[in-house]
Amino acid sequence: MSYDRFEPMPRGRRRRRPRGGLRRHILEAIAHGFLAFSLAVNLLVLVLFFWVWPGASSSASTPPSTPLVIVSAYTPTPAYPPTPLPTATPLPTPTPHVPRIGIIAGHWQNDSGAICEDTGLQEVDITLAVSRKIVAQLRSEGYQADLLAEFDPLLNGYQADALVSVHVDSCVTFEGATGFKVARAATSVIPETEDRLVACLYDAYERATGLPRHPGSITHNMTGYHAFYRIHPQTPAAIIELGFLYHDRDMLTNEQDRLATGIVNGIKCFLDSQ
Numbered sequence: 175m176s177y178d179r180f181e182p183m184p185r186g187r188r189r190r191r192p193r194g195g196l197r198r199h200i201l202e203a204i205a206h207g208f209l210a211f212s213l214a215v216n217l218l219v220l221v222l223f224f225w226v227w228p229g230a231s232s233s234a235s236t237p238p239s240t241p242l243v244i245v246s247a248y249t250p251t252p253a254y255p256p257t258p259l260p261t262a263t264p265l266p267t268p269t270p271h272v273p274r275i276g277i278i279a280g281h282w283q284n285d286s287g288a289i290c291e292d293t294g295l296q297e298v299d300i301t302l303a304v305s306r307k308i309v310a311q312l313r314s315e316g317y318q319a320d321l322l323a324e325f326d327p328l329l330n331g332y333q334a335d336a337l338v339s340v341h342v343d344s345c346v347t348f349e350g351a352t353g354f355k356v357a358r359a360a361t362s363v364i365p366e367t368e369d370r371l372v373a374c375l376y377d378a379y380e381r382a383t384g385l386p387r388h389p390g391s392i393t394h395n396m397t398g399y400h401a402f403y404r405i406h407p408q409t410p411a412a413i414i415e416l417g418f419l420y421h422d423r424d425m426l427t428n429e430q431d432r433l434a435t436g437i438v439n440g441i442k443c444f445l446d447s448q
């Protein structure tokens with residue numbers, strides 16, 4: 175049992191108070207020292223904190239000079255590579271159509287045709303020479319041109335953009351036997367097309383030669399010409415009599431280039447009209 179706790183301290187023992195006060199002072203000094211030490215440590219921590227991170231001192235009052243980088247949690251969806259469009263297969267370059275023309279040299283490789291008794295001039299001599307010039311001109315202008323004999327095997331089912339058979343009229347001497355004429359098949363399956371070919375040949379040949387038209391002498395030998403019925407029915411065809419062997423002889427023998435040019439221009443007129 176102790177007086178200090180359960181009984182008032184007797185007067186005689188009050189001298190001991192200095193001893194208890196000393197202890198309290200010591201304890202208080204220790205407490206104050208510990209408190210001061212704690213404050214010093216805290217202060218040191220704060221100083222170190224602001225020293226290591228200078229921006230922290232101003233973050234509370236002023237906005238940061240460096241904008242904050244916001245790291246978004248959004249992860250962009252990776253863009254899928256664009257689906258390539260189906261590559262169109264390049265179309266083959268179309269081959270430009272080169273018109274094909276057939277030229278029959280009348281009577282060639284078959285017979286002489288009309289003959290002039292006075293000089294022995296033969297129709298085939300003129301038709302072959304003029305036909306060769308026509309083919310040469312057409313080829314020089316880029317066309318396909320076939321030189322065909324009177325009964326050329328190629329005529330069977332022949333397909334072309336045009337066919338022209340070249341003949342010369344008889345060597346009759348009566349007045350008025352001069353001029354040229356053009357005809358197509360009497361039973362044509364493409365009459366309008368062949369009429370255009372005939373009209374073009376009339377106009378161009380007339381312009382090139384100056385010869386008169388002589389349509390009144392067109393016979394069944396022309397409209398029923400054998401080649402018309404051997405070639406392909408869709409091949410436009412015509413037959414031309416260049417002139418008469420007697421009265422037009424000078425033109426037929428000496429100006430064959432003009433004759434050929436007239437026919438070539440007639441064919442080109444027809445091809446251009448399609």
Ligand SMILES: [Zn+2]
Binds near residue numbers: 280281288297
């Ligand atoms: Zn003939």
